[in-house]
Amino acid sequence: MKKSLGAKSLAYPLPVYLIGSYDQNGRPNIMAAAWAGIVCSEPPSLAVGIRLARLTHESIVRNQAFTVSFPNSSQATAVDFVGIVSGRTHDKFAESGLTAVASSLVKAPYVAECPVVAECRLFKSLELGSHTLFVGEILDIKADEGLESPEGGLDIAKVDPLVYNSGGHYHKVGASVGKGFSLGKALIQK
Numbered sequence: 139m140k141k142s143l144g145a146k147s148l149a150y151p152l153p154v155y156l157i158g159s160y161d162q163n164g165r166p167n168i169m170a171a172a173w174a175g176i177v178c179s180e181p182p183s184l185a186v187g188i189r190l191a192r193l194t195h196e197s198i199v200r201n202q203a204f205t206v207s208f209p210n211s212s213q214a215t216a217v218d219f220v221g222i223v224s225g226r227t228h229d230k231f232a233e234s235g236l237t238a239v240a241s242s243l244v245k246a247p248y249v250a251e252c253p254v255v256a257e258c259r260l261f262k263s264l265e266l267g268s269h270t271l272f273v274g275e276i277l278d279i280k281a282d283e284g285l286e287s288p289e290g291g292l293d294i295a296k297v298d299p300l301v302y303n304s305g306g307h308y309h310k311v312g313a314s315v316g317k318g319f320s321l322g323k324a325l326i327q328k
C-alpha cells in the first residue's frame with residue numbers, strides 16, 4: 139500500500155549538470171542544475187529547467203547558447219558551491235578552482251576538469267511556471283581520453299558521474315544490473 143506524498147518535483151535519479159554561460163560582461167559563469175536530461179535524438183537535444191531569477195537564465199537568453207559539463211563524484215564540493223552562490227556576487231570559476239574553456243562552437247564556456255561536456259545552441263524555450271525549460275541542440279560532445287567502453291560509447295564507471303537525490307545527497311552510480319535493449323528479450327513471448 140502506497141501513501142501519498144502530495145504533488146512534488148520528485149524523480150529518481152537526478153543528474154547534476156554544470157550549466158556554463160557568459161554574463162553580461164562576457165565573464166564565464168556556471169551553475170548546478172539537477173532538473174535536466176536528454177530529450178531528443180534528432181537533433182540530439184538536452185533540456186534543463188532554470189528559474190527566471192538565476193543569472194544563468196538571462197545569460198542563456200542573451201547568448202542563445204549554453205554548455206553542460208558533467209561532473210564526476212570527486213567534484214561534489216565544487217558543484218554544490220556553484221549551486222548555492224550566484225555569479226551576480228561571486229566569480230564561481232575562480233573561487234571553485236574550476237577552469238573555464240571557451241567553446242569554439244557556441245558562445246558559452248565549459249569546465250576543463252569535467253570528464254564529459256556538451257556544447258548546445260538554444261533550440262527552444264518553454265515557460266513552465268517557476269522555471270523556463272531551455273532545450274539545447276547538442277552540437278558536440280567532448281570527452282577526456284580513456285573513457286571509452288569496449289562496447290562503444292563511454293564507460294559509466296570511468297566517467298563516474300555525480301548523481302543527486304531530490305532535496306538530499308549526492309551519490310555515485312552503482313554496478314550494472316544488465317544490458318539495455320537486451321535483458322527484456324527474456325520476457326518476449328513469440
Ligand SMILES: Cc1cc2nc3c(=O)[nH]c(=O)nc-3n(C[C@H](O)[C@H](O)[C@H](O)COP(=O)(O)O)c2cc1C
Binds near residue numbers: 171188218
Ligand atoms: C544540486 C543542485 C541542483 C540545482 N538544480 C537547479 C536547477 O535544476 N534549476 C535551477 O534553476 N536551479 C538549480 N539549482 C540552483 C542554482 O544552481 C543556484 O541558484 C545558482 O546559484 C544559480 O547561479 P547563477 O545565479 O550564477 O546562475 C541547483 C542547485 C543545486 C545545489
